Amino acid sequence: MNIILDGMGGDNAPDAxxxxxxxxxxxxxxxxxxxxxxKEKVLRDSLSKLKYHGxxxxxxxxxxxxxxxxSPVKAIRRKKESSIVKGIEMVKSGEGDAFVSAGSTGxxxxxxxxILGKIPGVDRPSLATIYPVIGGEPSIILDAGANAECRAVNLREFGIMGSIYMEKVMKRKDPTVGLVNIGTEEHKGTTTTKEAYKLLKESNINFIGNIESRELQNSVCDVIVTDGFTGNALIKLTEGIGMMVLREMKKRFTADIKSKMGxxxxxxxLLALKKEFNYSEYGGAPILGVKGVVLKSHGSSDAMAISQTILKAIPFVENRVVETIGKAVADMAVQDSENAGEI
Amino acid sequence: MNIILDGMGGDNAPDAxxxxxxxxxxxxxxxxxxxxxxKEKVLRDSLSKLKYHGxxxxxxxxxxxxxxxxSPVKAIRRKKESSIVKGIEMVKSGEGDAFVSAGSTGxxxxxxxxILGKIPGVDRPSLATIYPVIGGEPSIILDAGANAECRAVNLREFGIMGSIYMEKVMKRKDPTVGLVNIGTEEHKGTTTTKEAYKLLKESNINFIGNIESRELQNSVCDVIVTDGFTGNALIKLTEGIGMMVLREMKKRFTADIKSKMGxxxxxxxLLALKKEFNYSEYGGAPILGVKGVVLKSHGSSDAMAISQTILKAIPFVENRVVETIGKAVADMAVQDSENAGEI
Structure with missing residues (x-):
């Protein structure tokens, strides 16, 4: 297996x-x-500095x-000599099995x-990211911001793709899938979430129903399904609160001698608590629904985070996640047309 | 001034x-x-227990x-002898100036x-709640869940109503208004947020542009505008993380003798930190856009929270928030028709 790694992406490139x-x-x-x-010279210099001789x-x-x-689309079309375009091209041509980058998500x-194209039958590929749970097992949340506006069928797709990823890559058995909503009852929410509830319930995954965001920190499900607008807002709020809690604790716990002694x-x-707010150890965010393995590592990734993302690419490739998604959406299409035929 | 108080609403009714x-x-x-x-007997018994003789x-x-x-609508229509229906009727008839309840939000x-009806010109009345900021001044967020699906004009309305409430009741000078979005740039987000950005920018309030949820804890604006689905998700996530952080700290800080000593x-x-996660002292959540003053106190309100909500009703009434909203939406309608005439 050969993992293609973007040497130029992220805040700490190229050394980290x-x-x-x-x-x-x-x-x-x-x-x-x-x-x-x-940039070859830059990367070789960095390798020399690290005394890598393997x-x-x-x-x-x-x-x-x-x-x-x-602009993401323009950049992909015009910057043909960029590390991202060349890297993804190598996955397409088969020179590489997966592409890992801490560069621009867009x-x-x-x-x-x-470059890779959508898996046939997939309407909206999705960015899925790890949702960190303090003191618990992380979930995956999708969509994380790739699709601000979603239809119910997209939410179902997210549930299916996320479920396959959690099973094949994160090794969760029969992963549970929940739909973010403003109440747990089936009739709650928008027209879209109501329809998505129905579709997810009928689909061949372990759908546990609506979940309220209050429950996200209770490891309530393995796969959190929502539209990209809400998903992005929830992830960024979690990051924001995490930073604020650490900042406020630091301020308070250094306020006077007695507190400092405590x-x-x-x-x-405190170090263990701080570590729980840092979820880089879980590896990168997969782009699910495209014909190839692409993993995004956080822009502020350090060497450990990059390494974890690279290692996540291995089961992603070996366990044929892309092919499994293709088969699942094809099965879903058959089921849809059967259902349509019944009417 | 006479404040009508729902004696039966909330987890701690009637005593709290x-x-x-x-x-x-x-x-x-x-x-x-x-x-x-x-229930008169119950309430009088409670007053006696508290030795109230005023x-x-x-x-x-x-x-x-x-x-x-x-079911909220059915209950309002059928339970004519309920404390909520009778209380709001008293505001309508002028026997009371405001209604405060810790009962069902719906x-x-x-x-x-x-019962009260919408202020003429208001399309969607909104539930606005205090958004707690740890170590900082709280903001107000609307819509908090009353309107899961919103159009751009509704988001503008929320901005206007929230701005008036923050100025007249919370005493913020020239309150800043931000629109929750998945990026700060004007062109980011959904069709609705893009249009709302434009409308808010043209309106007569202190609109500071898009805000990302990551910034909510930085007291980035006084009024946080978003649709009821996103608003509800953000508020509940904040509550959920707050509870989780306190729980995790408790677990870690009692793990062994050394930690306990610390x-x-x-x-x-730690007590001060815990208190910051508790925002009951800021008073209740107003329902803005209806023809009368209605304030919702948190379902788990204690006596202090109820008292704070009652006291918030006073500037709400005295500073004529309802009338000011009426005037602002009428002005906005005039501006809209002038703009339409220009085309």
């Missing part, structure tokens, strides 16, 4: 990316490797960089759509 | 409600009073109770709409 590649290379199964794509990491040159300021989505005694617990 | 009335009565301006509505609290009998299990909204030294800081 290259270091992440070295970390991952050390624990990847035999016969597999990593291809770094980006043969599992290769470098492919790409002179251009797509930034967060670029460009990765556009690249997935324009904080010293609680040091281990 | 009656105690809240006593607390508020002690700090209300001269010549004002509170009328408790509910003349500011009166009791009006209402034999029925609307619960959270009742029934209060339905009661406001069916927690003892940090006791004051």
């Amino acid at each position: 990316i290259v270091e992440g590649a070295c970390l991952a290379a050390a624990s990847m199964p035999e016969g597999s490797g990593i291809t770094l794509v980006g 043969d599992r990491i290769s470098v492919v040159n790409a002179d251009e960089i797509i930034t967060n300021d670029d 460009a990765l989505l556009a690249g997935g759509l324009l 904080a010293v005694l609680l040091k281990d617990q | 409600i009656v105690e809240g009335a006593c607390l508020a009565a002690a700090s209300m301006p001269e010549g004002s009073g509170i009328t408790l509505v509910g 003349d500011r609290i009166s009791v009006v009998n209402a034999d029925e109770i609307i619960t959270n299990d009742d 029934a209060l909204l339905a009661g406001g709409l069916l 927690a003892v030294l940090l006791k004051d800081q």
Whole structure:
């Protein structure tokens, strides 16, 4: 297996990316490797600095960089020599099995759509991200912002794709799927959520019904389904509150000598608590529904986060998530036309 | 001024409600009073238990109770002897100036709409709630769940009504208004948020543009505008994370002897932190856009929360929020027709 890694994406590129590649290379199964794509000299310098002398990491040159300021679709169309375009092209051609990047989410989505294309039968590919649960098992939430406006059939697709990812990559058995809504009763919510409830209930996944966002921190389900507008708002709010809690604790626990002494005694617990707010260890965010494996690592990823994302790509490829999604949506289409025929 | 108080609503009724009335009565301006509505015997017993001997609290009998299990619209239509229907009727008839309840939000909204009616020109009355900011000034967020599906004009209305409430009741000068979106740029979001951005920008309020939910904890604006689906999800997530953080801290800080000693030294800081997660002191949630003053107190309100909500009703009435909203939406309608005429 060969994982293509964007050497130029993210706030800490290229050094953290290259270091992440070295970390991952050390624990990847035999016969597999990593291809770094980006400015060759820069990447080779970084490898030398890290004193990497193995043969599992290769470098492919790409002179251009797509930034967060670029218009994603334009950038994919015009910056043919960018690390993102070249990297995704390598997945398409079969030179690579998966593409991992901490670069522009929009460009990765556009690249997935324009270069790899949608899996036949999928209407809206989706960005799925890990939803961190303090003191509990993380869930996955989709859509995380790729599709601000969604129809009920899109929400069903998200449920199916998320369920397959959680089973095949995150190793959850018979993953539970919940629909974000403003009440738990079936009749609650918008026209779209009401229809989505029905479709999800009829589909071949472990749908547990509506969930209120109050419950998200209780590991209430493995797959959290919602439209990209709400999903994005929930993820960003969780990040915002996490930062605020840490900031406020720091302020209060250093307010005076007595508090500082207390904080010293609680040091281990405070560090553990802080770590729970940091979910980089769970690996990246998959783009589900495109014909190939693309994983986005957080823009502020450090080497450990990059390494975890690379390692998540392995079961993603090995357990044939893309093919499984293709089969599931095809089955769903058959079921839909059977249902339509019954009317 | 006479505040009508629902004696039967909320998890802690009637005792916490009656105690809240006593607390508020002690700090209300001269010549004002509170009328408790509910089962007369129960309320009088509660007043006796509290040894209340003042003349500011009166009791009006209402034999029925609307619960959270009742269908709101049906309950308002059929339970004519309920404390909510009788209380809102008293505001309509002028016997009372405001109605305060910790009962069913749905029934209060339905009661406001069916009994008081909408302010002419208002399309969608809205439930606005305090959005708690840890270590900072609270904002108000609307819609909090009354309108799951909104058009752009509704979001503009929310901005106008929220702005007036924050100025007249919460005493913010020239309150800032932000629109929840998945990015700060004008072109981001759904068709509805893009159109709402334009309308809010043209309107006569202090609109600061799109805000991401990550910023909500940074007191980024006084009035947070969003549709009822997103608003409800954001509020409930904030509550859920708050509870989870407190639970996790408790678990960690009692894990062993050393941690317990640390927690003892940090006791004051921990209590202060816990208090910041509790926003009952800011008073209730107004229903804006109906022809009368209705304030909802949290279902789990204690006496202090009830008292704070009652006291919030005073500037709500005195500063003529209802009339000001009426004037603002009428002005907006004039501006709209002028704009339409220009085309």
